[in-house]
Amino acid sequence: MFIDITRLKNGIDSYIEIDRIVEWNPETMKNTGLLELKDTTVRGTITKDSIDSLVLDIIIEGTMILPCAITLKPVSYPFTTSVQGNIENLLEEIGEIDKKMENTIDIFPIVWENILVEIPSRVVSEDADSISLEGNGWRLCTEEQNEEINPELQKLRDLLK
DSSP states (O other): OEEEOHHHHTTSOSEEEEEEEEOOOTTTTTTSSOSEEEEEEEEEEEEEOTTSOEEEEEEEEEEEEEEBTTTOOEEEEEEEEEEEEEHHHHHHHTTOOOSOOSSEEEOHHHHHHHHHHTOOSOBOOGGGGGSOOEETTEEOOOTTTTTOOOHHHHHHHHHHO
């Protein structure tokens, strides 16, 4: 997501407006837990501060498609996040130091990193409540229900006291 900053750096414009729809390559989402990203928009501005540093102020919105933690069916999860700060500092924080910031700047690493931060640890689909969590010889135990301690393990616990 390259943005031309020539007019801003030369003082012709006081800000650059960003309003983009982002298309995602499936290869980018590998090993992230995301099945798909839909309707992702990036809106905001790039300005210069009093010491001529570039300042980014954007809002990222979209829909993540994630697997349900129980059924593994795709679940839509809308997200919105905002990013404000010095572009050089933001790129440095994520390890994407851009040495060539003469006429264009790539804000894709900043956008991608902030989307990754928004991924929830788990989502559950609405129809997962109707699924039986018990079967022949098994049942799903939650942490609250898992208070029973195996007698053999209790002996080990007593040794540690």
